[in-house]
Amino acid sequence: MYVKSLLCLGLTLATTPLLADTVWLKNGDRLSGTIRFFDGAKLLLKTEYGGAIALDWDQIATLESDQELLIKESAEGGERAKSLHASAEPGKVILANGEAPRTVELASIQQILKPKPLVEDLTWKGNIDAGLDYKRGEADSDDYDIDVKTQARHGLWRHNAEGGYNRQYQDDLVSTDNWYAEYALDRFLDEHWFWQGRLEYKHDQIEELERQRTVGTGPGYQFWDNELGAFSVTGLLNRSDYQFDDGRKESFYALSTKWDYNRYVVGKTVELFSSGEVGKPLANVADYTLDAEVGLRYKVTDWASLNMKAEKDLVSGADGELDETHYSLGFGVGW
Structure with missing residues (x-):
């Protein structure tokens, strides 16, 4: 029995x-x-x-x-x-x-x-990407790059934070040494429309333009934001303050459009991402500026990934025009 x-x-x-x-x-x-x-x-x-x-x-x-x-x-x-x-x-x-x-x-x-312990409707996501590039030949070069991007949302508020550091050596001499940090706060007006305020700071140890500070505000539109990806566009009125290594200072206003896009294209294994900003200064500083990146991220595990990206920095119509493109391969973690 x-x-x-x-x-x-x-x-x-x-x-x-x-x-x-x-x-x-x-x-x-x-x-x-x-x-x-x-x-x-x-x-x-x-x-x-x-x-x-x-x-x-x-x-x-x-x-x-x-x-x-x-x-x-x-x-x-x-x-x-x-x-x-x-x-x-x-x-x-x-x-x-x-x-x-x-x-x-x-x-x-x-x-x-899933409800969170403190703020029930809190959603938090982000990633850290690190890239290393070593070249040995007639001219040796080492390039170290790290980027951090994170976003947290609860209710009608969304917090966005970014930061990065880049250091390059040419034949054991430092040729690039800069870092930046950015914070933006979004207040959603309905399901898609939001208003953003942001603060950005850049510091360069090598270039003539030593410090950059930008404060901006403007409306934005969120096309979608879910576990498969997100896409938003923001229009901003910015004030930028420049400080040069010889002590000179310069301030001007500019209009700009920012975008932030990411989408999983193969299940949740391969992610296509792009972000950047195109701006038009309201002074004779430059005709337009572009700071953009596009890349692919391959998830090795739920938290680890390999990434490949291209970055473009462009300043057109100014003295000493800038036009640089940087390609990198790296390793990252995400959550």
Whole structure:
């Protein structure tokens, strides 16, 4: 009898599926996996059989999950649901949070994410890329480059921070030695439009232009921002203050357009990214300026990656015009 009971229990466990989230589509298909994220258009479902799958939200009939998830029906706040239950009515889901279950329309949900300990709706992402380039020949050169980029969002606010350091040697002599830091704060006005204020500082130990400080503000538009990528464009009115190594100072205003784009093009393994700024000074400093980068990032693991990128610095119409292109290969970490 005891052996028979154990056998029955073993068969029950073997035929019972492991706990997983389930999504029912309007065409009758059912997918199992782990809900990772939803932000307005795509639900990202991580599966063992197909990796990360992006599902169109308007093709989902209902879903269920045993995870504790934050369900946001507006940008200002959300409801922490201990689990989600499938609804018999297509286009709806039942939120269970320890009180009376509540049925909501899928169309009313703007975001689904794992709640954070302090700020429930906090999302934080970023990457650190490091590049090393050694050349040995008639002229030896060593190039060290590191870039940091991170972004955190909660509610209607988004914080953006960037920084970088570059140092080059030519025949054991330092030919490049500079660093920069930038911070921008976005306040979203609705799902897509936001207003940005930013501060940027650059310091160069070698070039004639020793210090640059830029303060700017202006409107921006977020086309999309989810686990598969993001794309935003910002228009800014900037004031720049320059200080040269001989003590001279110069200030001017400029109009500029910034972009920030990244998209996974092969599942979540290969990422295409590009960012930069094109500007028009409102003085006879230059006709226009361009500072841009484009590259590919290959994820070796969930956190480690290899990257290849090209950077372009261009100042046209000024004394001592600048036109430099830099290519690099490197290693990075992301979160």
